[in-house]
Amino acid sequence: MNKTIQATLGAVLLSVGIAVGAPAGKPNIVFIFSDDHSIQTIGAYNSRLSEFCRQQQVTPNIDRLAAAGALFPNSFCGNSLCSPSRASVLTGLHSGSNGVTNLGQPVRQGAWMYPAAVRAAGYQTAAFGKWHLGDTPANTDYWRLFPGQGNYWNPSVIGPNGEEKLTGYATDLLTDLSLGWLKQRDKNKPFMLLLHHKAPHRPWEPPTRYYNWLSSVTIPEPPTLFDDHAGRGTPAHTQKMEIGRDMVLSSDLKVRQAGKGEQSAEFDASYGARNTAFEKAHLEGQALTRWKYQEYMKDYLRCIKAVDDSVGRVCDYLKAEGLEENTIVIYAADQGFYNGEHGWFDKRWIYEESIHMPLIVKWPGVVKPGSRPTPLVQNIDYAPTFVEMAGGKVPEGLHGRSLVPLLRGETPADWRKSIYYHYYDPGHGVTKHYGVRTERFTLANFYPVKEWELYDLEKNPQQMRSVHGDPAYATTVTELTAELERLRKQFEAGFDPQAPAAPPQRKGKKNKK
Ligand code: CA
Numbered sequence: 001m002n003k004t005i006q007a008t009l010g011a012v013l014l015s016v017g018i019a020v021g022a023p024a025g026k027p028n029i030v031f032i033f034s035d036d037h038s039i040q041t042i043g044a045y046n047s048r049l050s051e052f053c054r055q056q057q058v059t060p061n062i063d064r065l066a067a068a069g070a071l072f073p074n075s076f077c078g079n080s081l082c083s084p085s086r087a088s089v090l091t092g093l094h095s096g097s098n099g100v101t102n103l104g105q106p107v108r109q110g111a112w113m114y115p116a117a118v119r120a121a122g123y124q125t126a127a128f129g130k131w132h133l134g135d136t137p138a139n140t141d142y143w144r145l146f147p148g149q150g151n152y153w154n155p156s157v158i159g160p161n162g163e164e165k166l167t168g169y170a171t172d173l174l175t176d177l178s179l180g181w182l183k184q185r186d187k188n189k190p191f192m193l194l195l196h197h198k199a200p201h202r203p204w205e206p207p208t209r210y211y212n213w214l215s216s217v218t219i220p221e222p223p224t225l226f227d228d229h230a231g232r233g234t235p236a237h238t239q240k241m242e243i244g245r246d247m248v249l250s251s252d253l254k255v256r257q258a259g260k261g262e263q264s265a266e267f268d269a270s271y272g273a274r275n276t277a278f279e280k281a282h283l284e285g286q287a288l289t290r291w292k293y294q295e296y297m298k299d300y301l302r303c304i305k306a307v308d309d310s311v312g313r314v315c316d317y318l319k320a321e322g323l324e325e326n327t328i329v330i331y332a333a334d335q336g337f338y339n340g341e342h343g344w345f346d347k348r349w350i351y352e353e354s355i356h357m358p359l360i361v362k363w364p365g366v367v368k369p370g371s372r373p374t375p376l377v378q379n380i381d382y383a384p385t386f387v388e389m390a391g392g393k394v395p396e397g398l399h400g401r402s403l404v405p406l407l408r409g410e411t412p413a414d415w416r417k418s419i420y421y422h423y424y425d426p427g428h429g430v431t432k433h434y435g436v437r438t439e440r441f442t443l444a445n446f447y448p449v450k451e452w453e454l455y456d457l458e459k460n461p462q463q464m465r466s467v468h469g470d471p472a473y474a475t476t477v478t479e480l481t482a483e484l485e486r487l488r489k490q491f492e493a494g495f496d497p498q499a500p501a502a503p504p505q506r507k508g509k510k511n512k513k
Pocket of ligand 1: 035036081082201334335
């Protein structure tokens with residue numbers, strides 16, 4: 001069979017979702033999934049720090065994927081937290097249905113998960129790194145997964161023979177393990193590699209080679225670094241995720257810390273002088289917040305730079321082995337992250353910086369290089385997408401739908417016009433809430449405090465003022481409230497907003513609006 005006929009046949013089989021054995025034309029799939037990587041800090045995104053990231057070469061390899069493939073500007077999670085987002089990726093279901101509403105919980109017993117379906121489609125599969133779903137199995141042929149969150153330095157990994165302690169830096173070790181597995185694979189079968197980095201998750205510990213990188217650079221501050229949260233409801237005033245007040249000098253910012261293990265000499269040489277200068281400066285108030293912002297962001301970007309190196313190493317291997325043209329490479333992160341916007345770090349909210357998930361897909365011969373599909377996509381779409389890419393069988397009843405048509409440049413007429421969101425964890429003092437995000441609006445119900453918020457993203461993209469009580473938006477409130485009810489019925493039948501216990505609330509300023 002010549003290559004053109006084979007490619008055409010492969011495309012036809014994929015487009016009708018027929019499960020076939022393992023023809024040579026089946027694409028390999030590499031899914032590189034990082035943790036807490038914001039769209040603001042990817043050069044290829046048109047976001048707050050994108051230009052800075054391009055100038056400083058923070059994400060050159062990720063940017064190359066975006067240039068050669070599709071970047072989704074409207075990609076979202078459904079519950080902005082590590083474990084819940086990962087469970088939605090695995091199951092194609094929202095948190096309330098897959099059982100993972102909170103950190104470290106296992107996926108509901110008996111739930112369908114995509115790795116088994118990809119395997120059943122004839123793929124050899126492996127998973128490395130952060131899983132963070134209790135005892136949920138990887139369902140892959142080979143796996144080395146962190147227990148819980150995993151550590152940046154000298155992490156332990158769990159495999160079929162139990163726990164093993166590795167020596168070195170997590171991002172590099174996971175890349176080594178991935179490439180090692182690829183080298184010994186059965187070359188007669190297509191493969192799917194899940195490379196799930198811990199970085200750039202808190203506490204943002206970079207590799208030694210980047211300890212001094214960016215040290216003399218000033219990271220642009222967000223205009224909202226000193227946001228007083230007026231114009232928003234009680235929840236924005238009772239959170240505990242402010243850089244100035246809540247970020248920890250020792251564990252987060254490495255002040256009064258000494259280096260550990262084999263990286264100690266480099267750590268002390270790089271951070272020691274900085275720490276001495278910091279102690280002498282006796283910073284307070286806004287000056288202290290500014291210092292914390294700079295140092296937090298530098299370590300965060302250093303961790304990202306190492307993730308980008310990992311992307312580069314994997315892509316280089318694919319190219320060297322002649323696999324580049326027949327391998328799909330996906331880069332994504334489990335949710336967005338605050339990089340000082342509104343004075344915050346962390347995630348959790350339905351608000352923009354938190355709900356956005358980076359998603360970039362390079363698929364030679366299928367995705368038009370440099371394409372930017374604008375429909376609203378969500379983490380629940382990954383599982384059916386991967387299974388369709390592998391020519392496997394997508395089950396009925398998933399909440400998400402395959403992105404393959406969008407990747408081919410076609411938007412189905414009935415594609416979703418709104419996405420559903422529900423955050424259940426009271427961590428960082430963030431009030432539980434559910435809501436709906438459309439192309440233009442965000443509507444949220446912070447049910448423990450019985451407060452609603454509405455943001456007009458066209459007129460107020462930074463979400464500084466809720467217009468829920470503004471009569472000019474009365475019709476919008478009615479329509480979106482009905483849409484939210486429809487989504488709740490679809491995705492969370494039986495959910496009682498009064499049932500969960502309200503998180504402890506600190507006394508805060510009330511929304512004056
Ligand atoms: Ca995360």
